[in-house]
Amino acid sequence: MAKAEWLTEHVQYIKGLKSPTATQSLLVELAAIANPSAQESRQLDKLVRLEKINQKADAMKAEAARMLSARREDQRKARTRELIELGGIVSMVDFPVDRGTLTGALLWALDQFKTEDDLQHTLKKRGDAFIAERENEKKAESQASAERAAAEQTPA
Template sequence: MAKNEWLTEHIQYIQGLKSPTATQTLLVELATIPAPTAQESRQLDKLVRLEKINQKADSMKAEAARMLSERRENQRRAHTRELIELGGIVPMVDFPVDRGTLTGALLWALDQFRTDGDLQRTLKKRGDAFIAERENDKKPETQASAGVAAEAATAEKAPA
């Protein structure tokens, strides 16, 4: 976009503002002078550069705000995913689904951790082994399902 096109569009933008800044008002005044002096032209050029810098700064601020918002949203999603995964543990181990019982069991475990430093490591190993075993039990089912689907697709392609 040529300088004159940008200036014309920007002047229209400034005129549409409810309360333009002092520099924006001066820019409009200098731009509307029919035969500006050399000093007025230099001042106009400086104000145009300033307005372009301000536009770039506003654009960068908007981009930074978008990045921060996206980051907060990603953190919120990760937190939600973690809570869902933790909530899935209760039915996985067939724990009685009662908030009071679950809370009491967790509080009891915390008390035990304070008195027995190795208990947390022992329980983690047991839990990790249980989860790994469940995941391994699910994999053959998934692989078997994929194998059956592949056989069915091959059978459909084969001439009768």
């Protein structure tokens, strides 16, 4: 876009503002001069550069706000996923779905970790083995189901 076009459009934009800044008002004033002096032309050029810099700064601020918003959204989704997974674990082991009982069991485990150094490692191994076994059972069930479906589709 040519400088004159940009200036014309931007002057119209500034005129539409409820409260333009002092530099914006001066830009409009200098742009309205039909035959500006050399000093007025220099001042106008400086104000145009300032407005373009301000536009770029506003665009970068908006981009930064979008990035922050996306980052917060990603963190929120990660936390939600973690909570869902933890709820799935409670369901997987058929633990009583009572908040008080679950909280008490977790607090008891934390107390035990303080007194038995190896307990956390032992529990982790047991839990990892349980989860691996469940995943293997699901894979086997899924594979058997796929084989049954394939057998049903095969003509005799």
